Amino acid sequence: MEFPITGVIVDPLLLAGIGFLVGIMGGFFGVGGGFIAGPMMFWLGVPMNFVVGTDLAHMTGKSIVAARRHRALGHVDAKLGGLMVLGTVFGVEMGASLIEALEDTGNVNTIIGVTYIFILVLISGFTAWESMHALQMIRTDRVDVEEAVGFKGIAGKLHGLHIPPMVSLPVSGIASISIWVVIGVGLLTGFLAGFLGVGGGFIRMPLLVYVMGIPTHIAVGTDLFEIIFSAGYGTLTHALKGNVDVMMALLMQTGAALGAQIGASMTRFFAGPRIRLLFSVLPLLGAIMVMLRLLGLAGV
């Protein structure tokens, strides 16, 4: 089928298939999945500027489906997500401004690429270490499997900070936390997302668990809730620049809707540490994609 906006010929079933695969991953891990869908679209012949915008558009729709499913399962903390959006918006702008400043140095792609790989490998290694440690705690100490987190240092200290105004997040099981901590985490993830040019799901999910002490299932659902707004904003700005082929996004979304539902439902069958252990592979995949790009072996 020919898509008049991008001018490329792509099998619509392939697009729906990509959406389905990324949808399962997104629903299960709470990530947008742009680092997987993007290269696949590029390999199908979609021009690079349309890859980013169209992927964001499909991500918006997929996140709506997955977040609604997670909400039905009681996994979305809308208050937390709403507060974090405030920080995320400013963070994204700060990250984008830093890129503009670095562009003057001439080697911005290398700087971003190396930072990206470093952060992703760090997240992957830490999440794998912590989740294995948590699983060991469950086996040896008979800790509640849903609550087990092998690393609580930062979350405990941040909960102890009393900088008013304080908010309670009952859905996440937090009696009182400074609003500045919540906005600060949003700012940090937004900054990294803006600087690295990604949706930021695979940065935000572990930060919610380890820095804020949010239970894994709620971190996944809340992350998807936030992606609706960040990806929706991105869709609008990219569409205004003419970088969105909405027909492609709609087709990808038909597959993603089912995948996201299945992925979100599957989280009920896995305990938090197991979800985190499986999740630890994702940032590594992202790092490999960037490494291939830096070495000139892949287009995305």
Next chain:
Amino acid sequence: MVKRRKIKKMIRTVIIELLIYFTVVVAYFYFVLRYLRDWLGTLYANDLVMYAVISLGLIVAQAIFLEIVTSFLLSYTNFDMVET
């Protein structure tokens, strides 16, 4: 043994769901999306602001519609009841 039987049941449920959903999506594609293609192409060429707003609106509307369809299918095929 019981666990294996439950996994088999889950896989069978997913396959049934995929077949039903595939039929629904193909019908949707031929009866709805095909007619939108040329109109969206013209809109993209003539009015980018309107195109951006309508794009976001279509994405949100389709997401809500598909969520209702897939939720119904999941409950119809008892996927939600399957436990491993």
